[in-house]
């Protein structure tokens with residue numbers, strides 16, 4: 001056995017290479033990738049444009065330091081500001097780091113308003129990461145158990161419950177922000193509808209709270225718009241990105257606008273690796289390819305094909321509670337635990353995932369085609385059918 005720390009229940013497979021939406025294992029068997037490394041490989045595997053961009057940048061310079069100007073970082077911040085309608089970007093390397101930056105920013109904002117013990121409203125079933133602050137913000141006891149004392153300053157409410165947020169605000173005058181995923185990923189692909197999004201934006205404005213959207217999983221074009229909040233027509237004060245931003249090269253971002261912009265100065269926050277030239281080259285090429293190839297429209301079309309395909313193939317099965325999603329972020333909720341399906345799908349040459357115990361989660365690359373969608377449905381539906389028999 002190896003010396004790896006035992007932090008993952010890994011499946012007994014290792015991939016040697018990929019090609020588009022396919023991965024190949026050590027025996028040459030190929031797998032349709034319905035998960036993209038959990039919403040990371042936005043452009044699929046080995047996308048020629050991304051390969052060229054990364055190789056070209058590697059041949060120039062990988063890393064300099066945030067002690068110096070990094071023109072690619074400036075360029076990527078301009079692009080992110082343009083597609084989000086927001087103002088400023090801090091680059092880091094992962095989702096939890098992006099959320100740490102957002103949490104620090106919210107506290108900083110509070111202290112500037114004279115709130116000594118700032119609190120942030122967070123949601124049940126939320127997932128924000130595994131660092132101490134982000135696991136404290138996460139709404140899942142399993143993530144937190146054994147790591148107490150948790151970071152204080154988080155108030156939890158049920159997801160999508162505007163009344164509960166209003167009530168908690170009436171009882172607590174230290175609130176500085178509300179933090180949530182507009183579509184919960186780990187929590188089971190739960191969608192905050194447009195009315196809730198607008199009501200929440202209005203409540204935050206009324207109370208002077210920052211609206212923090214964790215777009216780490218649902219952002220970067222996956223749901224058919226650049227970001228989940230754009231479907232409700234709102235703009236947050238802070239959003240966090242990572243996963244799909246570099247299409248496999250690690251990069252995260254904390255993006256701010258309005259009252260949340262201009263808060264940090266030199267010395268308030270930083271990162272050694274954050275936004276290095278290689279990561280920014282990957283981010284820029286990912287954004288450009290999504291745009292040039294119409295991948296957000298594709299996500300809507302192919303996501304629809306997967307959902308209707310599954311609805312037809314699973315029609316009449318009472319064990320299917322719901323088939324939901326936006327674009328290529330899809331959840332199939334069953335009435336019973338279904339973790340075993342992950343291994344069965346693997347055997348059938350399909351990569352999927354199960355979250356929240358009973359929800360099959362699909363997060364294919366944005367380059368998925370309708371033919372890929374049909375292939376996915378024909379591999380997955382028989383397994384679900386058998387599981388529910």
Ligand SMILES: *Cc1c(COP(=O)(O)O)cnc(C)c1O
Pocket residue numbers: 093094095096097099127128129130181185186214215216217218242243
């Ligand atoms: C994955 C995820 C994170 C954590 O990202 P890491 O890169 O693993 O730290 C945070 N928020 C959401 C919504 C995520 O899906």
